[in-house]
Amino acid sequence: MAQKPSIPKGTRDFGPQETARRNYIFQTIREVFASYGYQQIETPAMENLSTLMGKYGEEGDQLLFKILNSGDFMRGVPEADLRQGSPTRLAARLCEKGLRYDLTVPFARYVVQHRDELTLPFRRYQIQPVWRADRPQKGRYREFCQCDADVVGSDSLLCEAELLQMVDTVFSRFGIRVRIKVNNRKILSGLAELIGESDKIVDITVAIDKLDKIGLDGVNAELRQSGLGEESIALLQPIINLSGTNEEKLATMRRTLADVPVGLKGLDEVDFVLGTLQGLELRGEVELDLTLARGLNYYTGCIFEVKALDVEIGSITGGGRYDNLTGIFGLEGLSGVGISFGADRIYDVLEGLNLYPDDLTTSTRLLFVNFGAAEAAYCLPLAARVRAAGISCELYPDSAKMKKQMQYANQRGIPYVAIAGETEMAQGKVTLKDMATGQQRLLSVSELISSIQPHG
């Protein structure tokens, strides 16, 4: 036999059970999004490279999957680009299109392109795969699904509160206990200003963000490496080590940043969001965490991140506010704020904690055994009636040996089997076998239907 075929590294096939579980995740998130008035859109897998390039930093440009132009793609490519040019430059000659890298840039493009059709504020959600040419490793894939909700066209901090409320509802439905971490870019800017190192804000926050991973000494070493003086590092210590309740942290920081307006603005924003959430009885903990510094190249206000409490895994949801979302496409003055659920990690958490509902995997509730042409013809209209009652069922397509058909039912996890031979046909009935108990009963179709209805 030929070599087994395979799929590109970093990609995955999803079998029936995995697909059912993924659909459960998407459907739960979708229902919560919709209950808050978010509307679903979809954008093409391929975008023009001019839309994608330069939006994710230099590393992102490298990680874009580029699509070779159709037809005679070499025509007109200058000899120089071919031989002396960089791969990046040559790729730009050979490829006009790329696969989307996230859902935020396509959304910004969508808003600008369709701005005349949109009613603002526009609450949209989008659940689609994205592709990144990352080095494949455990838990990191080249094709994975993002579930994003964003509001564009409102500066209101109620949007931040709403998004966190949605996060809490989603994880409460999944039964996953979470801690929601909140920070604000403006607080970090205020800190950098306070120690007179505004130009080093990215280095500072990148270092602080690693506290969990490399510990306090590691963070301080990194700060030193990025050129911060001992005095500045000393000033940062109480902040890196900040503890207590959210109220205590806010109070400490208000004193620290008393003379830094941008920092106070950030504290006010966080204060408002936390205060708003207090009235809403969230299940998860919400924690102000100044070491949270994700996505600093684009977030400008609040930043969020969600951690599962009962599993060791990275962030399972994140987001924040990005002023001027659509500026990159020439439409100024529109602010956006959004969250992105990581479906793959949520999948792993649900599996690890054994939280999937029991009834997800079996798509068939009843198998009609096939004893031959006449019996099959007798069963087909009965099967149609069972389906009309909302119960999934199938007729085994071949009149194979009884043992083989029962094995099939077992392997598929089908809970009930209907048997109709001469005796049953003469009475217009079927024998229903419960695969779990082995019990058999002779029933009319309506009796059968009411016996195996999932809820009743």
Added chain:
Amino acid sequence: MAQKPSIPKGTRDFGPQETARRNYIFQTIREVFASYGYQQIETPAMENLSTLMGKYGEEGDQLLFKILNSGDFMRGVPEADLRQGSPTRLAARLCEKGLRYDLTVPFARYVVQHRDELTLPFRRYQIQPVWRADRPQKGRYREFCQCDADVVGSDSLLCEAELLQMVDTVFSRFGIRVRIKVNNRKILSGLAELIGESDKIVDITVAIDKLDKIGLDGVNAELRQSGLGEESIALLQPIINLSGTNEEKLATMRRTLADVPVGLKGLDEVDFVLGTLQGLELRGEVELDLTLARGLNYYTGCIFEVKALDVEIGSITGGGRYDNLTGIFGLEGLSGVGISFGADRIYDVLEGLNLYPDDLTTSTRLLFVNFGAAEAAYCLPLAARVRAAGISCELYPDSAKMKKQMQYANQRGIPYVAIAGETEMAQGKVTLKDMATGQQRLLSVSELISSIQPHG
């Protein structure tokens, strides 16, 4: 302002209404598939080119979207391929992966790769986009969605009957009146054998397939062009013009093909499928049509095609049996049969006939007006209670002018608005406005919930 951004030609953005309608199509098809015990799988957007190439004919190879290798993709490409080679050959050097072109080849690959995990017969369905570098034109896109159901691992003609029953159920749920056309490759083979032109079977069937488009004279002209003698063409006339009921057609063909075993086998197969369906009270007409000749390079038995009766449009669903589905990947002896729903054309038919359910488009049922911080804080827990009752609602995020907020409700098609100012807050109530009638009522939240429940 910069130039408006755009998307690659032949691709589409789907706004909220289109996405809701497409979801309705997918969900309906999904429910029917699942009710027959079909299990959903998903495969990656990217497949190795070795999986895809050579499976769709030479034209198909050209229409595959190929993905440029990551990193230094020029390294090791021989100078000869660069300058003298064909684009196809060079593309094979630059690209290892391509976007999937249909769902059948990835399914065959899946079955072979996962054969040790599968219980046969395996009924699977798959709803995913596919990509083809076709010249974009009206109704033909470079990214479009296929909805496929296949059974692999059974030769039983009950599978064919079941698939057509599913087709009928799907279109009956949509409210689309259809004609299901059935033919069998073996009948066509028998005909070619009868006139002594077995080697011309593809030419003959391609010509006959065009009867609708180019008429009888056109078909005969094509037959002549492909080298058929006048005698052969004369022999084919009664078949091309075959009319009457399915029974009459079968009887005529049985006489015509009396001495051609393969032809009789084809007639027996069609006879069985049509006979089986007769007991099942389908809504749509099922018609034996000998001019139906789709997909002859791969189908080996029954062939199906579905036409909408009330709209001028091409086939909206098609399928057939392909023996040895997995032979291309080295696993011999597995027969498959399947159908593929064309979601894009079904979309157009539903739109043309105005058959979409009314309640698809609005995702929000109730808007809370925002009068300021205190009022918003009062509304937020109420909104949470409304959502907990299964009703979608939103709070306008900014305390904008009342007129602007009402305009927003109108433009979004939100049917109810909740207003809470000082008076309402003092009484713990809200004023509910029905946007259609303009009627306003002062209600408690529980009264509000029971007033606006969609069903009750």
